[in-house]
Amino acid sequence: MRAVAPALIGSRERTAMATSPDKSLPERFADEISAYIIDNKLGAGDRLPNESSLVEMTGAGRSTVREAMKLLQSRNIVRIKQGSGTYVASNPGVADDPLGFTFIDDKQRLARDLLEVRFMIEPQMASMAAEHATDDQIACIKELCDESERLAALGEDYSAADTAFHNAIAESCGNLVVPRLMGVLKASVPLFIDVTGKKLVEETIRTHRGVADAIEARNPTAAHDAMYLHLVYNRNMIAEGAMAKSE
Helix, strand or coil, rough: EEECCCCCCCCCHHHHCCCCCCCCHHHHHHHHHHHHHHHHHCCCCECCCCHHHHHHHHHHCHHHHHHHHHHHHHHHCCEEEECCEEEEEECCCCCCCCCCCCCCCCHHHHHHHHHHHHHHHHCCCCCCCHHCCCCCHHHHHHHHHHHHHHHHCCCCCCCHHHHHHEEEECCCCCCCCHHHHHHHHHHHHHHHHHHHCCCCHHHHHHHHHHHHHHHCCCCCCHHHHHHHHHHHHHHHHHHHHHHHHCC
């Protein structure tokens, strides 16, 4: 993790601000910070200057800086850690719920329709990870698989580790776009656990292990098939739930 150098406003940012008179001052300042992150090639975890430094460097008021940072946090561009500072977020600009799944009432249908999309994407994603993952990425996938299994065995909530497992596979497939699609699919893991009544713990752990082992073995076909099987278990359980609900 590295701290940001104090030179904040460049000519490009000034030009952008001058051509955005329809935006509020905090919005323009937020755009300026975004441009700075891009221009300086800052990555997840890199620290931004503190509020006092930003005020001193730019001449903006404290209220403007605070509102701009709130905007950036709402857009998942920065993460504000109380007592620590402000950092570039993981997958900056990708919201946790970009398509507003939270506001869809019919969770049973949402789970079913999300699963259709996952069938389109995730088996191929696992196959790509088997071809392109680095040794460190494979180690991360295996660790998250272990963590999901440990939590499940204890009867604890493993949804965060489950989600991180799928994200790690997306990050390992050697494609810049695929990890950003996971913002759309992120809501599906806890949703499926809820919709299936937590009845797929054993199958989830077994198929996760199959996916992780196939990626470690650099076997794209086996990774594809293991992920497909993982989704089939979910589909069957969701279908059973829908039938029981209609009876």
